[in-house]
Amino acid sequence: PASNTMRVTKMRTIRRHTAHLWIQFFILGPLVSTATYSGCDIATYYQSLVGTPEDWSRSDLHDLLGTTHRNILPYTSSSGGDDAWKALIDLDSGSAPDTVKLIYSGIDVPANPHGTSSTWNREHLWPKSRGVEYEGADFTDVHHLRPADANVNSARNNKHFSECGIAEAMSECTTPAHPEAAVDTSADPTTFSPPASVRGDIARALFYMDVRYSGGNDELDLVLTDCLDPNESNQLGYLSQLLKWHEQDPVDDAERTRNLQACQAWQGNRNPFVDFPNLASQIFGTPSPDPSWGNGYPCGLPDGTCSGLGGGDVMIVTVNSDNPDVVALVALSDLPEGTDLYMTDNAWTGSSFQTNEGTVKLTIPTGGISAGTVFGYGDASLLHGNDWIGAGGTFSLAASGDTILLYCLGANNIVHLGGLSLSNGWAQSGLDPSSYGTSTSALPAGLSSIGAVALPHKDNVIYNGPQSGTKGAIQTSISTEGSWNGSDSQRYNPITTSFTVTIPTTSAMDCNGVGPGDIMIILMNSDNPDTVAFVALSDISEGTELYMTDNAWTGSKFRSGEGTKKLTIPNGGISTGT
Numbered sequence: 001p002a003s004n005t006m007r008v009t010k011m012r013t014i015r016r017h018t019a020h021l022w023i024q025f026f027i028l029g030p031l032v033s034t035a036t037y038s039g040c041d042i043a044t045y046y047q048s049l050v051g052t053p054e055d056w057s058r059s060d061l062h063d064l065l066g067t068t069h070r071n072i073l074p075y076t077s078s079s080g081g082d083d084a085w086k087a088l089i090d091l092d093s094g095s096a097p098d099t100v101k102l103i104y105s106g107i108d109v110p111a112n113p114h115g116t117s118s119t120w121n122r123e124h125l126w127p128k129s130r131g132v133e134y135e136g137a138d139f140t141d142v143h144h145l146r147p148a149d150a151n152v153n154s155a156r157n158n159k160h161f162s163e164c165g166i167a168e169a170m171s172e173c174t175t176p177a178h179p180e181a182a183v184d185t186s187a188d189p190t191t192f193s194p195p196a197s198v199r200g201d202i203a204r205a206l207f208y209m210d211v212r213y214s215g216g217n218d219e220l221d222l223v224l225t226d227c228l229d230p231n232e233s234n235q236l237g238y239l240s241q242l243l244k245w246h247e248q249d250p251v252d253d254a255e256r257t258r259n260l261q262a263c264q265a266w267q268g269n270r271n272p273f274v275d276f277p278n279l280a281s282q283i284f285g286t287p288s289p290d291p292s293w294g295n296g297y298p299c300g301l302p303d304g305t306c307s308g309l310g311g312g313d314v315m316i317v318t319v320n321s322d323n324p325d326v327v328a329l330v331a332l333s334d335l336p337e338g339t340d341l342y343m344t345d346n347a348w349t350g351s352s353f354q355t356n357e358g359t360v361k362l363t364i365p366t367g368g369i370s371a372g373t374v375f376g377y378g379d380a381s382l383l384h385g386n387d388w389i390g391a392g393g394t395f396s397l398a399a400s401g402d403t404i405l406l407y408c409l410g411a412n413n414i415v416h417l418g419g420l421s422l423s424n425g426w427a428q429s430g431l432d433p434s435s436y437g438t439s440t441s442a443l444p445a446g447l448s449s450i451g452a453v454a455l456p457h458k459d460n461v462i463y464n465g466p467q468s469g470t471k472g473a474i475q476t477s478i479s480t481e482g483s484w485n486g487s488d489s490q491r492y493n494p495i496t497t498s499f500t501v502t503i504p505t506t507s508a509m510d511c512n513g514v515g516p517g518d519i520m521i522i523l524m525n526s527d528n529p530d531t532v533a534f535v536a537l538s539d540i541s542e543g544t545e546l547y548m549t550d551n552a553w554t555g556s557k558f559r560s561g562e563g564t565k566k567l568t569i570p571n572g573g574i575s576t577g578t
Contacts, residue, residue, distance in 0.1 A: 073140040103198055125206060126236055131223075177192055220234075328495050341363075341407075362388045374496055458486030460488070
């Protein structure tokens with residue numbers, strides 16, 4: 001908006017005058033490092049956000065980062081004033097005076113001269129050809145600018161960030177990525193992997209860019225994704241790789257110092273993913289498992305939505321782990337055509353899959369699979385029993401005990417659908433990765449209440465419970481150990497008969513008979529603090545869970561870019577008219 005432009009211009013003028021006075025009276029002192037922008041300490045900076053970081057939405061962060069972005073630096077100052085060069089010399093100084101540290105080479109070089117093919121230049125971590133414009137706040141945003149060797153910068157070009165073997169075959173990989181790059185860099189025709197010591201730093205800088213410039217009101221929209229659309233010019237990959245790097249290379253003191261200095265001396269805003277690392281999974285989800293065939297991430301339906309599926313929508317009802325492996329499944333919700341359904345015996349760590357075993361994939365065919373249908377893997381008598389394809393590693397159940405997990409890929413995360421353990425239980429999440437082996441897996445959080453069962457070890461197991469009832473009743477029965485038989489010597493003929501999934505009566509539904517129009521909005525203030533007032537036009541029974549969200553509805557499910565609040569109606573309920 002014009003008013004914002006005027007405000008920034010005025011601030012930059014004031015800053016230039018301040019710098020002029022500094023030079024006049026302290027000509028031998030440093031050029032930068034004064035605290036120009038107030039409110040940059042963590043305690044003050046986030047005061048306007050309601051609740052704790054767990055309550056903050058993408059929209060909350062986007063608004064904060066935009067309103068506090070108080071200075072737009074020139075790329076190169078024609079008058080010798082502050083610009084992107086001076087900011088990087090300050091923010092990314094080397095260990096010796098008058099040097100900068102190069103992001104992809106890991107070495108210090110003289111700060112001056114710069115800007116030639118034999119010195120260093122300014123690397124846009126989010127490339128200009130992938131959405132960043134050639135002017136404006138995003139072009140000189142210091143949170144994603146870094147000093148880089150000019151030749152290594154050219155070698156990175158506009159490649160996506162990833163380890164080798166994800167988007168291209170390993171035979172295409174070059175290590176290091178360039179003779180002047182660090183020895184642990186690598187590159188292939190479409191991706192670039194930076195030094196391990198800065199991979200987390202780069203990931204967090206890009207998380208910031210995605211949220212800071214996330215569209216709306218004709219604003220630039222930058223998108224991190226695993227599912228690159230060749231028709232879009234604002235996307236950068238690969239999100240799952242960045243989420244892994246964020247975990248593997250956590251925030252250190254040098255990154256915290258840079259974040260504070262970027263705010264107080266140069267730009268006025270902070271990177272919240274440096275300050276609160278858990279925001280990464282909260283905003284972007286968990287990383288998808290690495291594809292092992294070098295063709296990129298399998299994205300399933302357009303934008304990888306999983307078509308609104310969730311925990312317990314596909315459950316296991318028979319397993320024979322004595323060769324040949326057979327797994328029978330039941331769909332407890334309709335599975336739309338085009339959905340990619342994955343089944344793996346790789347262990348889940350709490351945030352990602354191990355890769356020592358294997359995964360198979362079934363693309364749901366034309367017409368979809370309706371709720372109640374039994375289908376499976378490894379037996380011609382099962383619907384789609386021979387239609388699965390390999391999706392990395394070797395899927396082979398261990399007779400000594402194993403786990404099976406079913407999932408699909410959401411827009412930014414793994415959606416767990418069902419699971420079964422033949423190893424007497426599930427391990428704790430978040431242990432050292434070496435703790436998870438062939439027979440040991442954590443239970444995904446999405447299956448913690450329904451959708452998974454842990455059984456005492458038997459080579460072969462079969463569900464013997466009811467095959468008719470509401471979705472919730474069948475889920476509960478399949479998730480109960482007492483509903484299963486098992487044997488180490490007898491193979492079971494897999495269940496092939498369909499289940500009957502009935503619709504619950506109104507009185508049995510969680511909404512307790514509340515329907516459209518029974519609760520309506522009568523006031524909303526979106527200027528902080530947010531306020532919403534409702535009126536109940538029918539009695540609302542105690543225990544009813546009422547949800548309010550500003551997440552967008554796609555026609556079949558909610559997106560997850562914003563947030564949701566829940567109110568459990570208290571004892572006595574809420575009467576009509578309240």
